[in-house]
Amino acid sequence: MEEKETKKVIGLMSGTSCDSIDAGLCEVNPDMSVKLIQGINYSYPEHIRTKLFAAFRGDISIKELCQLNFAVGKCFANAANLLIEEFGKPDLISSHGQTVYHYPYDEKLDNISLKSTLQIGDSSVIAKSTGCAVISNFREADIALGGQGAPLVCFADEKWFKNSLVQNIGGISNVTVISDDCETFGFDTGCGNIMIDYCTQKFFGQKYDKDGEISASGNICESWLDCLLQDEYYFLEPPKTTGREYFSYKYIENILKTAPAEPADIITTLTALSAKTIAQAYERFVYPYVHTDTVIIGGGGAYNKTMMKFLRSYLPRRIELKTHEDYGISNNFKEVMAFALLGYCSYYGIPDNIPSCTGAKKRTVLGKITC
Ligand SMILES: Nc1ncnc2c1ncn2[C@@H]1O[C@H](COP(=O)(O)OP(=O)(O)O)[C@@H](O)[C@H]1O
Ligand SMILES: [Mg+2]
Structure with missing residues (x-):
């Protein structure tokens, strides 16, 4: 194997929030430590x-998806080029x-698994627009080995x-969950924020509840919260992953039928829901197996x-x-x-999925390289 050296790597990511x-x-070092030299948040053109939001709703044609794959690649390249210029x-x-669909279920058609995921933002567009080699499409290899292709950040x-x-x-x-045990x-x-963002936009015309100000002004509707906590996803044993396909606009519109009348109370209760589902997940799936005294929040x-309160x-x-910033x-x-x-890691051929996180049959090198 090639001797590992410190490399300068531009990481590009847009999450489910699409914010x-x-x-x-x-700077990525052979000991796996990473130093951020400069980070930017590059907004998608409106x-x-x-x-993309139409794609999440399933409201675009194959033609538009085809176009979007290249357009998103160009946006990712533009973001990288801002760093390259400097x-x-x-x-x-x-x-x-950009994930547009994630389907972690082992449904079968003609006895062939339909488990799949789709991240768009074509890597050739990024490579040709920046002049750099690109590693992309990390999730597929894990799914090809029976995993859910997520979560991958556990490796870091x-x-x-x-x-x-x-x-x-x-x-x-x-x-x-990282433990000696x-x-x-x-x-x-x-x-996390999908439902909060949707309702903040719907009721307050804002993209998100900045600093939690709206949720600080409302009250938790305990009966609605209890009802939302009954969703079967929260009771499923890990490994498990989810996305906008499940917590969809339809899902949100459906739960809103039984929501409290006051919009601020809706935002407050959805914020409590995000916090409580985290706490309950630890009670069900973590504390019985692992002793821990520290939770480190990010995102x-x-x-x-x-939410933090x-x-x-x-x-x-x-x-x-704690938050990541404490570290x-x-x-x-x-x-x-x-x-x-x-x-x-993928560049050096180091396996970088963790089967105990994704459910894959074995460790593997993730990603595809485009020169
Ligand atoms: N200052 C803030 N106050 C409250 N919520 C915030 C703030 N900044 C970001 N967020 C929330 O975090 C979301 C983005 O988080 P991010 O970690 O980028 O998620 P993703 O990986 O899904 O893109 C936003 O859509 C918003 O809901
Ligand atoms: Mg984001």
Whole structure:
């Protein structure tokens, strides 16, 4: 195997929230540590973002999906080029792409599994527009080995943290459990911000509940919260992952039929739901197996003060609640740094999935390389 060296890697990522393309120039070291040199949040042009949301609703044609794959690739390249203009070319670009569909269920057609995932943002468009080699399409190899193709960030969490629960609160929330007591495992705990964002847009005309201000002004409707907590996803055993396909607009419109009358109370209760599903997931699937005293929050939800307050109140007192920033890692660019590490490992042929997180049959090198 080639001797490992420190490499400059631009990580590119846009999550289920579709709030921005996060681009981070990173220095990735042979000891698997990653230093963020510069990160930017690059907004999708408005009409592209609107089309992506139409794609999430299943409201676009195959023709539009085909176009969007290239257009999103161009947007990712534009984000990378802003960093390249300032810092020069990296050794490698590692692009997660934009998930438009994730289907982690083992349904069969003609006895062939339909388990699948689709991240768009064509890698050739990124490679040709930047002049850099691109590693992309990380999730497919894990699914081809029977896994769910997610969560993948666990690989980085395991390298960077010890004896803690690393909780990301993005559109969807996911946890990585790192402990001396067992193999690292992880799963999606449920919805993070998808429902909050949808309702903040619907009732307040804002993209998200900035700093949790709206949710701080309302009350939790306990009976509605109890009802929402009965969803079967929260009771499924890990490994498990979810996405917008499940917590869809239809799903949200359906739960809104029984929502409290006051819009602020809706936002407050959905914020409590995100916090409580995290706390309950630990009670059901983590505390019985692992002793832990530390939870480290990342992702956009870490900036929602009401969400953090609710989480504090739902977690046992012994748990110390921290954010990635307490460890010198930006909440905003953590996933980009993780994908920079995954790209680095794939480049060197180092297996970078964790079967105890994804359910894959074995470890494998993820991703495809485009020169
Ligand atoms: N200052 C903030 N206050 C409240 N919520 C925030 C803030 N910043 C980001 N968020 C929430 O986090 C989401 C984006 O989080 P992110 O980790 O990027 O998720 P994803 O990986 O799904 O894109 C936004 O859509 C918003 O709901
Ligand atoms: Mg995001």
